[in-house]
Amino acid sequence: FRGVTIALKGGKTETIKAEDVVDVYYKDETADYKAAMEAFRKNSYGDAIEKFKAALANKDKEKTKVREWINQYAAYYTARCMAIQGDKGAAAAYEKIRKDFPETRFLLPCYREEFDCHIKARDAAGAQRVLDELASSSKITDESLKTDMKIALANILFETKQMDKAQTEFSKLTAHPDLAVAAMAMEGVIRCLQQSSKGGEVE
Numbered sequence: 493f494r495g496v497t498i499a500l501k502g503g504k505t506e507t508i509k510a511e512d513v514v515d516v517y518y519k520d521e522t523a524d525y526k527a528a529m530e531a532f533r534k535n536s537y538g539d540a541i542e543k544f545k546a547a548l549a550n551k552d553k554e555k556t557k558v559r560e561w562i563n564q565y566a567a568y569y570t571a572r573c574m575a576i577q578g579d580k581g582a583a584a585a586y587e588k589i590r591k592d593f594p595e596t597r598f599l600l601p602c603y604r605e606e607f608d609c610h611i612k613a614r615d616a617a618g619a620q621r622v623l624d625e626l627a628s629s630s631k632i633t634d635e636s637l638k639t640d641m642k643i644a645l646a647n648i649l650f651e652t653k654q655m656d657k658a659q660t661e662f663s664k665l666t667a668h669p670d671l672a673v674a675a676m677a678m679e680g681v682i683r684c685l686q687q688s689s690k691g692g693e694v695e
Contacts, residue, residue, distance in 0.1 A: 521562075522547055522550065522551060522562070524543060524546045524547035524550050524551075525543075525544075525547040525562060525565075525566065527543045527546075527547075528540050528543035528544040528546070528547050528566070528569070529569070531543055532569055532572075532573065537573035537574075537576055537577050538573070538577070540569065540570075540573050541570050541573045541574070544566040544569060544570045544573075545566075545570075547562060547566050548562065548563065548566050563593075564589065564592075564593040564596045564598065567585070567588070567589050567592070567593075568589055568596070568598040568601075568602070570585065571585035571586045571589060571602075571605070572605070575605060575608075575609055580613070582605075582606075582609050583606050583609035583610055583613075583618060586602045586603075586605055586606035586609065587602075587606055587622075589602050590602050590603065590606070590625075594631070595631075599631060599632065600632055600634060600637070603622060603625075603626045603629075603632060603637075604637060604641075606622050607619055607622045607623065607626075607641050607644070610622060611644050611645075611648055614648060614651070614652055616645065616648050616649050616652055616654060616657070619641075619644070619645050619648060620645060622641075623638070623641050623642065623645055626638060626641065639665070639668065639670075639673060642661060642664065642665060643665070643673070643676070643677075645661055646658050646661035646662045646665070646677075646680055647680070649661060650662075650680065650683065650684060650687075653687075655684045655687055655688040656684075656688070658680070658684050659680075659681055659684035659685065659688075662677045662678075662680030662681045662684060663677070663681055664677075665677035665680075666678050666681065
């Protein structure tokens with residue numbers, strides 16, 4: 493969900509954005525799901541993955557119908573377990589969550605963590621694709637996150653010797669309103685020029 497509006501005394505309301513929600517507890521948590529989360533909190537990620545699978549497989553066998561929240565929660569925490577273990581399929585798992593649950597409260601972390609998976613794998617093309625999809629999304633308005641991702645993309649392009657592309661990405665940030673970001677971007681442009689055949693353009 494994008495957020496929740498709470499009714500206050502006096503007829504006033506307060507809206508809490510989805511990205512500000514630390515955690516949500518559900519009364520219809522199943523025993524399997526609780527066991528999976530316990531394993532996750534104990535850093536037993538392989539065990540947690542198996543228990544999340546069991547939670548999904550057995551949810552329809554419960555005496556009381558389990559609501560649909562369990563699907564996105566189990567999927568998200570499974571993806572996190574995969575990412576922590578260095579599973580190459582984690583990025584695809586995060587993407588699937590974004591596609592299957594476009595209103596999920598995990599939408600922003602899925603973008604961020606999917607992007608990080610590509611950065612860790614030094615997959616600039618994958619990172620660029622996630623950033624492009626994030627930029628076109630009307631549901632995520634966190635500009636600082638987008639800026640951080642643009643910087644990370646430019647740096648990974650530089651590290652993988654794609655100087656022209658890195659310079660292009662750094663150049664996009666040289667007019668950023670945050671002077672620290674703009675200065676860092678200009679430094680990145682200069683580094684790219686120094687490492688390429690265009691080095692003569694540096695003064």
